Amino acid sequence: MSLAWRLLKAAVSSLWAFRSYAALMMIGLIIGIASLTVIHQIGQGAQQAVSSRMASMGFGADAFYISSGGGRLGVRRGMKRAVTLTPQDAASISRVDGVAHVVPHKNVARTQVTAGGNNTNTRVRGATPGWAAARKWPLLQGRFVSLTDIRQSARVAVLGTTVVRELFGEANPVGRRLRIGRTPFIVVGVLESKGSSGWRDRDDIILVPLSTATKRLSRDDKLSGMRVTMTDATRLEEVKAEVTSVLRENHSLLPGVPDDFLIITPDELMKLITRQSRSLVAMLTFVSAVSLFVSGVVIMNIMLVAVSERAYEIGVRRAVGARRRDILYQILMESLMVAAAGGVCGLLMGLLLSYLATWLLAIPTAFSPSGFLWALGFSAGVGLLFGVAPAKKAAGLHPVEALR
Amino acid sequence: MIKLKGITKTYYRGKVETPVLLGIDLHVRPGEFLAIMGPSGSGKSTLLHILGLLDRPTGGSYRLDGSEVSDLSDDELARLRNDKLGFVFQAFHLLPKSTALDNVLLPFTYAGHFPEDARERARRALGRVGLEHRLHHRPGEMSGGECQRVAIARALVNDPEVIFADEPTGNLDQRSSLEIISILQGLHAEGRTIVLVTHDTAVGCMCRRLMRVVYGNVDSDEAVAEPTQAIEQLQTLKEAAK
């Protein structure tokens, strides 16, 4: 115990004695480990942001989403998707066995909105009364779109808090007037704030009755998508198959023609995003592994030089009774400690940087246990691997030659 | 204690052979104070390295306490160096970044286990060479004579059977040299065995037995009739300075 302690102390004190070397050795490692840590923290943050967003969209296991336009999840171009779903589709799907509710919506292109002297540009979406409940999105003030609104295609609007702030400041907007494009509306409610989900401000939205969106704000009655809730989550595959055949029939798609709609289950979406962020993290991990390898080579070379400079010290130790392996362990211990110190510094720097990334750039990050382990494993590995050659060189020195 | 028979040493550098020791016979008995003298390049250091188990001879037999040393592994030699031998070098060979106390503690680091009274023993060894007031000084903060005394304390701390000294006064002024030799004479008076290498006749005459090595052979080996007492010379020197 006392001997191990002395060896540790000896390693620390010789590192201190050679601190300029040690610092040089640590720089590359610190950068490598810091970037590794940041990468993992961002990867972890992205996943958490996605899962919390999906949860806040009310995407439980008993629901899925049908989107207009065909293609495959993850490889669709989001811009110019054909809008293919219709109100009749929504009606047919709600009659499918196992379907509890269908909540359709229609996205209107981003529109200029004005109230009094203020204006802003925001997303406008046509929705049905079930929309807010399906997303577990409570109201802050007033009411949501009602069935009467739908029937009358009423010009009423429910605002997200960002829009409220832009147009009305701190004042209560319920009952006030605004214009979406040229069409006048009355504000009937305000949604609670959901905050941003990393890449998008979710409170930057105006909801109007679905029928108002189709009849007054755009020239067609097509739907952007619909959320389907099932009576029983275990029947997902069966319901999906039935919905697919109903939609293909409604759209008169011949066999062999691909779907012009896309069914997205939360499970698939989650998997896709996880896979994407995983492969990104894996790639960047590889990049930092390469930089860590390079820093390992730097460490090795500096230590080799240091060993020749310290030949005399090694000779002294051998003269007073150090065995070859005592010298071997000493140098290995030193390289391990340099690497560990570099690893810890890099880790702290990575944590600091990801905190700054969240704070200044609003990039979501979260503590990543795997990143933590990679960082420690990598630095210890680099220390051991690249300490071997210098340690062997030191241990191989002949005591008399070393003392010369 | 130490018995050399026909020890030879040849250095090989590529194809160049340098025979340095041509067949040394030597018997060192416990309590002896032996000086090995000879001109520069005559192989004194080479011989001392072999005696001190820092190097292996090319041929011949070396028995330490009755057992043949050439059969031992490197690790066993290291163990013996730690256990039974102490070294004092011309250039002190202290760890420059360590304090006097830590330098003296160094042999314990490799002693297999670190004795509980190690610090106490190191302090006592430094006291023995008159450096109780320099425990926490580093080599750079001490004079050459003080550094060499730290080196003697380090050689002494593990209570060795033999102390080897290679030109211990080679880098020192006259006064420091006399101080070092008087310490060694004191250690010898306490019963320690000392083997010292020097090319300085004055130093050689302060030992009890003098062996001359010339061209790798033992030229002469005899007792010193009346060894000079370093402490007396030191007194004379001090008086002359006044």
Ligand SMILES: Nc1ncnc2c1ncn2[C@@H]1O[C@H](COP(=O)(O)OP(=O)(O)O)[C@@H](O)[C@H]1O
């Ligand atoms: N590693 C070596 N390789 C070749 N020759 C050496 C080596 N070490 C010492 N020598 C030679 O051996 C001779 C004796 O050296 P050394 O024992 O140091 O002499 P001394 O200590 O008596 O001055 C010298 O001629 C020296 O050049």
Ligand SMILES: [Mg+2]
């Ligand atoms: Mg010499």
